Amino acid sequence: MSDTIEVSFKPKYFTAKKLVPLILALLVIILDQLTKIIVVKNIPLYGLGASFFDGFFRIIHVNNPGIAFSIGQGWSIAVRSILFRAVPLIVLIVVLGVYMRNDDFSPLQRWSISGIAGGGFGNLIDRFFRSEGVVDFLDFKWFGIEKSSFKFLRWERWPTFNIADAAVVVCGILLIISFVIAMKKSQNKAGEE
Template identity: 50%
Template sequence: MKDKIRPFLLTLGIIFLDQITKIYISTRWPGDNVFIRDVFGNDFLWIIHVRNRAIAFSLGDALPMAVKTLLFVVVPLVVLAVLIWYYIRTNELTVLQRWSVAGIIGGGLGNLIDRIFRPQGVVDF
């Protein structure tokens, strides 16, 4: 059982780092479509802060709010619940697969937190 629980530390770590970096970006450079060039002063890192109200590449941005809520909150929530249920119930996953699934769950939950608690959209950068 310990082998099944330990990868969820990765899930928690991903959620924590995801939210901390999003809070940092959105408070340091508020607004949408903010282009931050030359973060370290040497052209090493450029950041573009965008609020995504849809899915990848802003697909579905023009959909009605009820449809967006269904597609971008309810469906991912159900998929994550099924994934977590499968993860807990199965003994067929290898250790690497368990850690990979835990990482995917962390990323999915991080985006769901944004979709539910940030009405301006998911913080992307």
């Protein structure tokens, strides 16, 4: 009688249901970087490229050395490098590792995670290769409430963003919705038993 146990583990990391949604990540990265290249080449920094609907939507050229809503733009380069380059890179690698190992994500969850990853990598490319920061160019009027106690409700314009930011937000919302739907289905199934 042998004391050894033979375990056979053949992971199914690279299946079509996992790889096909990653096309979205690649498309987001490509679209994000192409639009940034076009903006940088054609619109001077802090310049206006185009305005639509009486200034409601504008294409402008700004750089953001911080993160969302320009948080951290005044921090030292060392702190920004760690918090805005290293940490997001590690998080994205972990997220993709979980994505590839997990067989329980729904198709909507897989596509949402791919869109978030694409947006994350799109902005990371800027953080690593553009010393001035992330290129932002989509600018919308925000109908602020002048007497609000909350500063963001008093803004005249929403903070400028880019394709990567939009992908992260839209896909993040879809991911949350998909988890809520999955929880409700699970609760309904448990209630039926």
